[in-house]
Amino acid sequence: MTLGHKIRDLREQAGLKQRELAYQLGIGEGFLSKVENDQKPLKREDLTKLNELFKTPIEELESLWLANKVYSIVRDEETALSALKVAEEQITYNTLKNGK
Template identity: 65%
Template sequence: MTIGQKIKQLREQSGMKQRELASKLDIGEGFLSKVENDQKQIKREDLKKISDLFKASHEELTTLWLANKVYDLIKNENQGLDALKIAESQKKYYRK
């Protein structure tokens, strides 16, 4: 699941319309539509607002948001998966 799909799911489960959520986030309805369709990236600070509005896990939203950022960075790279594996091993190294 992508961050856009998760936001749409949370919004629809609560019965909220796009224009209502867009207003609460102080963004345009068209922009929110693009976020939900993974064409635009929402600001990180909006994740807390979404988490609070829908009583959703901020950690899950942040993880999905970061995953989209990483994917956008490597999606057109031939060595994308190799780079992810190296980054994962570096993350394990720096955690110690």
């Protein structure tokens, strides 16, 4: 699931129209449409607003937001999957090394 799909699902479950959610987020309805279709990224601070509106764990929203950022960087790379595996190993190593 992408962040855009998650936002659309949350909005529809809450019975909100795009214009209503866009207003609450302080963005345009057209921009929200592009966010929901994974054509535009949200700002990280908008995740807090979504968390407050929909009572969705901020960690889930942040993970999806970050995944979208990573995907936008590697999507056209031939070695994307192997690079992501190396990055995962680096994160695991640094987490263990730093005791987190």
